[in-house]
Amino acid sequence: MDIQNTVSVIGSGTMGNGIAHVFSMCSKITQVVLVDLNDSILNQAKLIIKKNMDRQIKKNIINKEQAENAYNKILFTNDIGNINHSDLVIEAVKEDADIKAAVFSNIDKLTSSDCILASNTSSISINQIANSTKKPQNVIGMHFMNPVPIMKLVEIIKGTKTDNSVVKKTLDYVNLINKTPVECNDAPGFVSNRILMPMINEAAFTYMENIASVDAIDSIMMLGMGHPMGPLKLADLIGIDVCVSIMDVLYEGFKDEKYKACPILNEMIQNNKLGMKSGEGFYKY
Numbered sequence: 001m002d003i004q005n006t007v008s009v010i011g012s013g014t015m016g017n018g019i020a021h022v023f024s025m026c027s028k029i030t031q032v033v034l035v036d037l038n039d040s041i042l043n044q045a046k047l048i049i050k051k052n053m054d055r056q057i058k059k060n061i062i063n064k065e066q067a068e069n070a071y072n073k074i075l076f077t078n079d080i081g082n083i084n085h086s087d088l089v090i091e092a093v094k095e096d097a098d099i100k101a102a103v104f105s106n107i108d109k110l111t112s113s114d115c116i117l118a119s120n121t122s123s124i125s126i127n128q129i130a131n132s133t134k135k136p137q138n139v140i141g142m143h144f145m146n147p148v149p150i151m152k153l154v155e156i157i158k159g160t161k162t163d164n165s166v167v168k169k170t171l172d173y174v175n176l177i178n179k180t181p182v183e184c185n186d187a188p189g190f191v192s193n194r195i196l197m198p199m200i201n202e203a204a205f206t207y208m209e210n211i212a213s214v215d216a217i218d219s220i221m222m223l224g225m226g227h228p229m230g231p232l233k234l235a236d237l238i239g240i241d242v243c244v245s246i247m248d249v250l251y252e253g254f255k256d257e258k259y260k261a262c263p264i265l266n267e268m269i270q271n272n273k274l275g276m277k278s279g280e281g282f283y284k285y
Ligand SMILES: NC(=O)c1ccc[n+]([C@@H]2O[C@H](COP(=O)([O-])OP(=O)(O)OC[C@H]3O[C@@H](n4cnc5c(N)ncnc54)[C@H](O)[C@@H]3O)[C@@H](O)[C@H]2O)c1
Pocket: 010, 011, 012, 013, 014, 015, 016, 035, 036, 037, 041, 091, 092, 093, 094, 095, 096, 099, 103, 120, 121, 122, 123, 143, 144, 145, 146, 237, 238, 239, 242
């Protein structure tokens, strides 16, 4: 396998710190560059990665030495120039097409002609993202699931111009970190969020219309449908803002009213009830 060894991750939030974590654990990867806007955000990411590695030590998944080696491979930086030697860059910034376009235009300029440019977007078109670069053949969707250190799936989204060799290498990277890649084509929400997000949105409507309490809605879906986590708890885990951004992309992409975000979700954003990351969403943390 022709895997190179420097991986960069742009954005150290919920997903970015998890992606940096799993690549740092891989013996074939020698450096992980984790980029965010400022030191205070990066310090938060350091704490989360340490805490998650400690949890893995307690569960005997890794030992202390492996955790230290992995952690020491991560360069936490607010200077995006540090990604210039990367073989694979994974973008995990906010779910906003304009912000992603600006980030991709920048990483395109900073990286070599054979660097893979991947996006962890949950819903935004890979073709649209690829258009903001001069190497659309290198652009691919690498959609990790939350929480990244635990979830096995990485949804691989092929753009119309994505080169087959880039798809092959990306599958190799995913296998290397012991996750399972599943391929699909580019469409709003791809497969996972086209199916998951309308369910979460409908659960929010069910709560807003006072059909049942938060606990009852989640219990019905867990006990009745065998879901490991109820849809409202899952919305809190994903982030209410992220859920609304994905619904907006589905709505814009399909031009269908059925994808309109539930008003209660927008209200929650206005009140900073973003879910686990802000301490309150449908539940308190
Ligand atoms: N949260 C989820 O469950 C989930 C699951 C799968 C995919 N995603 C996708 O992953 C991406 C990130 O989501 P998240 O939940 O981690 O968001 P988040 O808000 O937790 O983190 C985003 C991070 O990006 C940083 N950032 C913003 N602009 C930047 C820039 N120009 N350069 C460097 N860093 C920048 C922010 O400071 C923040 O730390 C989104 O596209 C989202 O749709 C999220």
